[in-house]
Amino acid sequence: MEKRVTFGRWTIGILFAVPQLLLIFTFFYWPAGQAVYWSLTLQQPWGGGNIWVGLDNFRSILSNADYWNSITASLVFAATSTGLAMVIALVLAALTDRQLAGSWLYRVVLIWPYGIAAPALAMAFRFILAPEAGFMAVVNKVWPGFWDPGLDGADAMASVIIAFSWKYVGYNFIFFLAAFQAIPRSLIEAAAMDGSGVIRRFRDIQFPLITPTIFFLLVINITESFQDSFGIVDIMTAGGPANATNLMVYKIYSDGFKGLDYSGAAAQSIILMLLIIALTIVQFRFIERRVHYR
Amino acid sequence: MASITIRGVKKNYAKTQVVHGVDLDFASGEFVVILGPSGCGKSTLLRMIAGLEEISDGTIAIDGTVVNKLEPRERGCAMVFQNYALYPHMSVAQNIGYSLKVAGVPIAERTQRIQAVARVLELEHLLDRKPMALSGGQRQRVAMGRAMIREPKVFLFDEPLSNLDAKLRVQMRSEIRKLHRRLNATSVFVTHDQVEAMTLADRLVVMNGGRVEQVGTPAEVYSRPASRFVATFVGAPAMNMLEGEVTLDGISLLGGSRKLNVSRSGLAVGAKVEVGIRPEAVRMAAPGTPGAVAATVDLIEELGAGRVIYVDLDGAPFSVVTSETVHPEPGSTIGLQFAESDLHFFSSETGGRLDVFKASVPERTLQG
Numbered sequence: 001m002e003k004r005v006t007f008g009r010w011t012i013g014i015l016f017a018v019p020q021l022l023l024i025f026t027f028f029y030w031p032a033g034q035a036v037y038w039s040l041t042l043q044q045p046w047g048g049g050n051i052w053v054g055l056d057n058f059r060s061i062l063s064n065a066d067y068w069n070s071i072t073a074s075l076v077f078a079a080t081s082t083g084l085a086m087v088i089a090l091v092l093a094a095l096t097d098r099q100l101a102g103s104w105l106y107r108v109v110l111i112w113p114y115g116i117a118a119p120a121l122a123m124a125f126r127f128i129l130a131p132e133a134g135f136m137a138v139v140n141k142v143w144p145g146f147w148d149p150g151l152d153g154a155d156a157m158a159s160v161i162i163a164f165s166w167k168y169v170g171y172n173f174i175f176f177l178a179a180f181q182a183i184p185r186s187l188i189e190a191a192a193m194d195g196s197g198v199i200r201r202f203r204d205i206q207f208p209l210i211t212p213t214i215f216f217l218l219v220i221n222i223t224e225s226f227q228d229s230f231g232i233v234d235i236m237t238a239g240g241p242a243n244a245t246n247l248m249v250y251k252i253y254s255d256g257f258k259g260l261d262y263s264g265a266a267a268q269s270i271i272l273m274l275l276i277i278a279l280t281i282v283q284f285r286f287i288e289r290r291v292h293y294r
Numbered sequence: 295m296a297s298i299t300i301r302g303v304k305k306n307y308a309k310t311q312v313v314h315g316v317d318l319d320f321a322s323g324e325f326v327v328i329l330g331p332s333g334c335g336k337s338t339l340l341r342m343i344a345g346l347e348e349i350s351d352g353t354i355a356i357d358g359t360v361v362n363k364l365e366p367r368e369r370g371c372a373m374v375f376q377n378y379a380l381y382p383h384m385s386v387a388q389n390i391g392y393s394l395k396v397a398g399v400p401i402a403e404r405t406q407r408i409q410a411v412a413r414v415l416e417l418e419h420l421l422d423r424k425p426m427a428l429s430g431g432q433r434q435r436v437a438m439g440r441a442m443i444r445e446p447k448v449f450l451f452d453e454p455l456s457n458l459d460a461k462l463r464v465q466m467r468s469e470i471r472k473l474h475r476r477l478n479a480t481s482v483f484v485t486h487d488q489v490e491a492m493t494l495a496d497r498l499v500v501m502n503g504g505r506v507e508q509v510g511t512p513a514e515v516y517s518r519p520a521s522r523f524v525a526t527f528v529g530a531p532a533m534n535m536l537e538g539e540v541t542l543d544g545i546s547l548l549g550g551s552r553k554l555n556v557s558r559s560g561l562a563v564g565a566k567v568e569v570g571i572r573p574e575a576v577r578m579a580a581p582g583t584p585g586a587v588a589a590t591v592d593l594i595e596e597l598g599a600g601r602v603i604y605v606d607l608d609g610a611p612f613s614v615v616t617s618e619t620v621h622p623e624p625g626s627t628i629g630l631q632f633a634e635s636d637l638h639f640f641s642s643e644t645g646g647r648l649d650v651f652k653a654s655v656p657e658r659t660l661q662g
Contacts, residue, residue: 187382189375192366193366196392204392
């Protein structure tokens with residue numbers, strides 16, 4: 001029987017919930033509601049009220065090739081950076097799990113990147129990946145014109161992906177390592193007794209047992225890649241060159257605050273929100289089925 | 295079937311040594327139980343045989359082949375783990391058949407062998423279930439099936455019954471015994487439960503503090519414990535131990551309040567000894583009976599078929615097991631009798647057994 005706390009009067013229960021409800025309302029539902037309202041109106045850039053325009057904002061955005069380009073770039077960014085950050089973290093965690101000496105050090109060191117603010121991190125990577133100095137300059141000397149994120153859209157996209165993945169490798173690593181460590185050692189030993197080698201054990205035993213963590217990180221990484229990429233893009237490429245890295249979240253900012261198209265930006269943020277919701281639903285519907293919860 | 299030869303095996307973890315040079319020989323088809331308190335190195339020894347722990351020093355050979363550097367899968371051992379270690383994401387059939395799948399056995403043969411094992415263990419109706427949906431006893435049987443299906447040369451059991459309730463433990467114990475008779479594979483069974491050890495073993499290895507204290511049949515170990523440790527560890531309730539000192543004409547016990555007339559003592563006068571007697575070997579008598587020692591009753595534990603009577607013998611705790619239907623009141627005085635041949639003597643210094651009554655011990659002229 002589940003143990004429950006009961007209140008004599010329902011008002012006491014409500015009182016306990018009020019701080020949390022207030023927070024959620026103030027910082028999520030209210031702004032989200034405002035965004036929905038703005039997206040259906042035309043906002044004057046200099047103030048002075050807004051005009052109801054229905055779905056016109058959405059129509060104009062969705063008929064704009066630039067916007068579709070931004071969606072494509074965002075999807076490419078999300079898929080690649082999530083894939084990269086998760087695979088690298090998984091490999092690192094699997095290796096760390098086997099040799100535990102000093103793993104506390106990895107744990108501490110690898111969580112730091114996640115604690116670095118995106119713009120600071122982007123600034124570092126801007127220097128690291130600069131075409132005219134440092135490592136990439138050497139590469140460019142061997143193959144002239146090989147690398148220039150300022151000119152080549154693909155290079156710019158790669159830079160942004162590398163910076164973002166670097167930040168999330170540490171985050172993912174912590175979760176993966178914890179998941180590996182949660183697998184009872186005797187299971188691995190039993191598999192070893194059953195004749196299973198290292199790779200086979202990983203495939204047959206460890207991987208299936210960490211699927212809940214993989215799934216959780218997949219949802220988080222994809223969601224974050226749509227939102228947390230802003231600071232990195234802003235510092236490293238500012239959406240360029242030629243809109244190659246103009247991800248949805250960055251376009252909302254540049255259209256809204258640089259282009260002063262508040263209503264269009266509001267509509268874009270509604271679309272982004274719907275896209276993330278849709279992707280999360282898809283993941284829960286189709287991928288979660290393959291997850292083995294213990 | 296395979297014999298196991300263990301020579302000078304040691305195990306160190308960083309700076310601490312947990313197994314201090316063990317030499318053992320297990321014959322082919324034998325059921326050996328390694329008994330000892332937790333932390334005595336028995337599981338470590340088993341895991342070294344399995345290949346799950348590196349052997350720091352010495353050699354382990356299975357069927358004459360030294361296996362020190364072989365991977366677990368190359369040693370032909372199967373192991374049943376204490377917590378069963380079933381793969382939680384696989385069905386019972388997949389769990390049992392996993393080793394065959396790894397070995398690349400065709401699916402038709404695999405299915406057939408899984409069925410055969412399931413029939414023996416009465417698991418046929420559970421093959422599609424996940425381990426989560428099984429009871430403790432069923433999980434235990436699946437773990438056994440997983441070991442059996444490989445038809446291993448050696449079966450290793452790492453306290454496999456300690457997670458079961460008392461009734462199931464007794465049942466599984468006899469099932470393991472039957473299974474062994476049927477498969478006749480060399481089996482090494484590790485436990486800290488002495489009843490389990492006594493009932494299962496062909497031969498018992500008693501370990502303590504990383505060393506082997508005694509090897510022998512359960513009856514030998516019970517009737518002639520090689521050390522003070524074995525004497526008190528095997529048997530329940532534990533053997534009574536009384537401190538004594540060798541005197542000119544025997545042994546004085548309990549600080550001189552009692553005297554034991556040992557006729558053929560091979561010990562120097564003044565040597566400290568411990569005299570042991572099993573609670574089962576003590577008989578109760580009416581207080582004042584000639585030859586009986588008086589003791590005060592402290593507590594009685596009712597066991598149904600008999601009872602354990604804890605008494606105070608001149609300040610030393612002492613216990614008696616009796617099947618007589620006597621119910622002495624706590625606080626009352628009773629008499630205790632025992633035969634000299636039931637006494638065990640151990641050196642206080644080394645803890646080793648002293649064969650005081652053994653005829654071969656040369657009679658020494660006592661000095662003093």
